[in-house]
Amino acid sequence: MTELASFIAGLPKAELHVHHVGSASPRIVAELAARHEGQSPVPSDPAALADYFAFKDFKHFIDIYLTVVDLIRDDEDVRMLTYEVARELARQQVRYAELTVTPFSHVKRGIPAPAFCAAIEDARAGAAADFGIELRWCFDIPGEAGLPAAEETLRIALEERPDGLVSFGLGGPEIGVPRPQFKPYFDKARAAGLHSVPHAGETTGPTTIWDALRDLGAERIGHGIAAVGDPQLMAYLAEHQIPLEISPTSNVRTRAVASVAEHPLPQIVAAGVPFSINSDDPPMFGTTLEEEYAVAAHLLELDAAGVAGLAKAAVTQSFLPTTTQQKLLTEIDDYTEKWPA
Numbered sequence: 352m353t354e355l356a357s358f359i360a361g362l363p364k365a366e367l368h369v370h371h372v373g374s375a376s377p378r379i380v381a382e383l384a385a386r387h388e389g390q391s392p393v394p395s396d397p398a399a400l401a402d403y404f405a406f407k408d409f410k411h412f413i414d415i416y417l418t419v420v421d422l423i424r425d426d427e428d429v430r431m432l433t434y435e436v437a438r439e440l441a442r443q444q445v446r447y448a449e450l451t452v453t454p455f456s457h458v459k460r461g462i463p464a465p466a467f468c469a470a471i472e473d474a475r476a477g478a479a480a481d482f483g484i485e486l487r488w489c490f491d492i493p494g495e496a497g498l499p500a501a502e503e504t505l506r507i508a509l510e511e512r513p514d515g516l517v518s519f520g521l522g523g524p525e526i527g528v529p530r531p532q533f534k535p536y537f538d539k540a541r542a543a544g545l546h547s548v549p550h551a552g553e554t555t556g557p558t559t560i561w562d563a564l565r566d567l568g569a570e571r572i573g574h575g576i577a578a579v580g581d582p583q584l585m586a587y588l589a590e591h592q593i594p595l596e597i598s599p600t601s602n603v604r605t606r607a608v609a610s611v612a613e614h615p616l617p618q619i620v621a622a623g624v625p626f627s628i629n630s631d632d633p634p635m636f637g638t639t640l641e642e643e644y645a646v647a648a649h650l651l652e653l654d655a656a657g658v659a660g661l662a663k664a665a666v667t668q669s670f671l672p673t674t675t676q677q678k679l680l681t682e683i684d685d686y687t688e689k690w691p692a
């Protein structure tokens with residue numbers, strides 16, 4: 352392991368853009384698939400999953416993603432999945448993560464909303480006690496399911512209101528899913544104190560990002576890599592310090608970007624647009640958060656202090672209270688100072 356890789360491995364981190372089902376490890380996916388042997392296209396052999404998680408394009412990725420969602424049939428599956436995702440994050444020294452969950456997709460598959468919320472909250476308490484990691488939730492609307500999904504996601508957010516819920520998002524495909532239609536739902540979610548963090552500019556252009564800002568009140572943008580095509584938008588994001596939640600390998604594996612070398616992250620940095628580094632759906636993209644830090648370090652030619660800055664940016668862009676942010680920032684500084692130069 353290189354010096355920088357071992358620095359990254361031990362560095363306390365935070366993650367802001369990582370999906371619940373998308374984080375299911377090959378072992379968990381295989382275990383869930385084995386429970387439904389023969390009823391699912393998902394391989395029950397972990398070794399076969401790498402080939403299964405190879406995507407022709409973004410739409411194909413979503414189709415495959417939803418076959419994994421189909422494996423989650425009851426609240427025990429939800430509890431186990433969430434707890435094991437937390438274990439993997441904590442193994443990478445993630446102290447805090449805002450995990451994107453999609454209640455609509457699970458309720459639609461027969462898990463009642465109260466049972467779903469109780470399961471994720473049980474796992475959140477267990478993860479804090481057993482792994483020392485703080486989880487919070489982003490409830491996102493699966494965009495492909497349109498306004499009925501928006502209605503139900505908002506209802507669950509406001510009526511169930513699990514303690515860990517901090518933000519409201521919009522995932523799934525962007526093509527054919529214009530953002531302005533979701534304005535009434537984001538208005539109500541924000542009025543109820545939830546932070547707005549929709550995906551935009553992952554697979555479509557700058558207009559989607561402008562819409563997310565103007566119509567959905569976005570405080571952070573999921574991906575937002577298309578912003579580099581619009582100098583005015585880049586200037587706006589820099590001026591208002593609106594962070595982009597960047598997941599480099601995700602963009603390559605969904606074919607949103609042709610290769611890591613062509614990822615626009617250096618242009619985002621050069622324009623002064625704040626960003627965090629994330630893994631999005633790590634097992635599906637054959638990566639980990641640690642690996643994404645290494646990719647960013649390579650793209651931006653960062654040294655240890657620069658990499659520590661990535662972790663500190665995620666902390667300051669999080670929805671944690673400032674006092675808790677300060678504790679994490681101090682832990683990151685202490686770790687960095689102790690690291691032999």
Ligand SMILES: O=c1[nH]cnc2c1ncn2[C@@H]1O[C@H](CO)[C@@H](O)[C@H]1O
Pocket residue numbers: 370373413416451452453456491492493494495522523524550553601631632
């Ligand atoms: O990178 C991504 N972009 C958009 N949606 C994603 C991504 N990763 C996972 N999802 C998830 O895909 C589902 C679609 O119904 C949603 O649950 C969304 O959260």
